[in-house]
Amino acid sequence: MPPPENGPLDLAVVGLGAAGGSLAWRLAGTATRFAVVEPPPASSRRTQVRTWCTWGPAGPGPFGPLVAASWSRLRVVAADGAEVQRSLDPWRYRMLRSTDVEAAVRERLTAAGVPVVAGVVEDLVAGPAGVAVRGEGLDLLARRVLDTRPVPVPTTGRTLLLQHFLGRRIRTQDPVFDAGCVTLMDFRVPQPRGGVAFGYVLPTSAHEALVEYTEFSPDLLDDAGYDDAWREYLHRSGIGEHEVLEEERGVIPMTDAPFPPHPVPGVFRFGAAAGAVRPSTGYAFSAVQRQADAVAAALARGGEPVPPRPHGRRHLLMDSLVLEAVARSRLAGDELFVQLFTRNPVHRVLGFLDGSTGLADDLRLMASSPRGPMLRTVAGRARRRSG
Ligand SMILES: Cc1cc2nc3c(=O)[nH]c(=O)nc-3n(C[C@H](O)[C@H](O)[C@H](O)COP(=O)(O)OP(=O)(O)OC[C@H]3O[C@@H](n4cnc5c(N)ncnc54)[C@H](O)[C@@H]3O)c2cc1C
Structure with missing residues (x-):
């Protein structure tokens, strides 16, 4: 000191x-x-x-040498099992x-x-x-x-959802994982009311992966609820005999x-x-x-150490509309994410999720998302403001 x-x-x-x-x-x-x-x-x-996972063309800030695993492909799986798989080149998910x-x-x-x-x-x-x-x-x-x-x-916001999850690093008997591909969202799980749920898989070999069950929803589950949901996801995604090596839980407010x-x-x-x-x-x-x-x-440069606003206003407005539309069950979150990844280049979607897209890309993303629910959310806000 x-x-x-x-x-x-x-x-x-x-x-x-x-x-x-x-x-x-x-x-x-x-x-x-x-x-x-x-x-x-x-x-x-x-x-x-x-x-912590992050993506982009360059390393994750100064911690590049510490990257424990990285993937050059990403997949999103719809509720009916239809799969969107994309190369991330030259980006990596890390x-x-x-x-x-x-x-x-x-x-x-x-x-x-x-x-x-x-x-x-x-x-x-x-x-x-x-x-x-x-x-x-x-x-x-x-x-x-x-x-x-x-x-x-x-x-003080319009909407508060919780992102809550149970992740387990597992080792399987059979070689069930594709170690080059991260499963960002796999929607083959029951969807909660006013929220969205999915599996998330970070494989580090054909036999090992961190497998998470994640919900964006208003309420947490109890221990048995997470365990059931996690096992159900494993069952639906065809992951069989395994041993659990580690566990990670989290609750992240989304507001x-x-x-x-x-x-x-x-x-x-x-x-x-x-x-x-x-x-x-x-x-x-x-x-x-x-x-x-x-x-x-x-x-x-001798200035004040004031952290800048972490996200731009336009992105926050788009997020706010999405959160409200999902929370009010106007928008099926699984359909939104599947459509975004199906109808856009993967770098545009990931760029948006990271806050690096400009106006033109954001407009393209909006045009490729389910328009009815978003317009109803905007109209609902206008009504509440005038009423
Ligand atoms: C389980 C989990 C997984 C996540 N994964 C990702 C991911 O993959 N990608 C991503 O982009 N984001 C992720 N996030 C979101 C976000 O990146 C993390 O929450 C991140 O840790 C936030 O960083 P932070 O420094 O603001 O807070 P923290 O990392 O929580 O740091 C706060 C620090 O303050 C310390 N502290 C607490 N109380 C005191 C006290 N009274 N006095 C002194 N120190 C104190 C804590 O010990 C901690 O070290 C995740 C969040 C969680 C909860």
């Missing part, structure tokens, strides 16, 4: 997850004097181990493990002499000399703080509510806490990379 006589740090980064880790990686070895705070391993506040990323970031920080403080931040208090970062055993003062701690999900700024002056929210999760997909990793790039660049 830098001694107090050196004055306040330039920056404290609260949390060493995707956002904190991505930024810390970029800042290590620069002129910015900073520290990172992450709860100790035994703390209940610490984020669980995650598998998988990172949060444990690998955290270990690499810690190593880099240690080499650069940047402290990673084991602690649970309880309070951030602004004073004349900077922001005091408080918690048990914590005593940091920093001019600015980037806070990535999870926040309560804002309830069109704005994420409010941090109330304490000098503190900026960052990552999922700042709305980085894309409302229509639950993906956040690439938005977090964009934010981390911008914050690192701002600090390098």
Whole structure:
């Protein structure tokens, strides 16, 4: 820890997850004097181990060498078993493990002499000399703080769905997986009311894969419900005898509510806490990379480390319409995704899901999606506004 006589740090980064880790990686070895705070391993506040997937022409930000697996083909399977399979060339769909990323970031920080403080931040208090970062055993003062701690999900939006899933890494007796192809969405599962459900398969060999059952819906299942749904998906997709190697669960809020700024002056929210999760997909990793790039660049030129808005207004509006149409059961989510992948080049759809498409591509995507439900959703909004 830098001694107090050196004055306040330039920056404290609260949390060493995707956002904190991505930024810390970029800042290590620069002129910015900073520290990172992450709860100790035994703390209940610490984020669980995650598998992060991302796609694109280049590597996933600075973590390219850590990619645990990648795929050059993608498939989407409709409820009736019809399959859309596409080459991703020259793109790749890539998988990172949060444990690998955290270990690499810690190593880099240690080499650069940047402290990673084991602690649970309880309070951030602004004073004349900077922001005091408080918690048990914590005593940091920093001019600015980037806070990535999870926040309560804002309830001020039109729609809130939860993306919730059970994933199990399994090893099968028979060689049932195509290790070159990721199954992004397999809709051969019963669909929930006001939501959508699908299988997601990340194979790492003919015998091994992370197989997930995922729902976007208003309510969580109980343990038996996830287990049943997961087994049902395995049955319907023809995956037979297997052993379970690991398990991963998650709940990701999908909302069109704005994420409010941090109330304490000098503190900026960052990552999922700042709305980085894309409302229509639950993906956040690439938005977090964009934010981390911008914050690192701002600090390098002596500016304020304010994370930019993670998603553009047009994409957020499109997401909001999709979320509402699905939640109100106007739009069958499985049909939407199958149509998008059937009627568009794969890079256009993935570009949209990542927030990198321009107006022309977005209009083409809208024209290729079921128009009736979307128009009814727009009309419903207009009626509510005038009524
Ligand atoms: C299971 C799961 C899988 C996901 N998979 C993908 C994916 O494949 N692709 C994708 O794009 N997105 C994915 N997401 C969405 C998103 O990318 C992740 O949620 C990502 O981890 C968000 O990064 P973050 O840094 O904002 O939050 P986190 O990664 O949760 O980081 C927050 C950090 O703050 C720490 N912390 C918490 N409380 C305190 C405290 N009081 N004091 C100090 N530190 C604290 C936590 O331990 C954690 O390290 C996934 C989400 C989940 C839940």
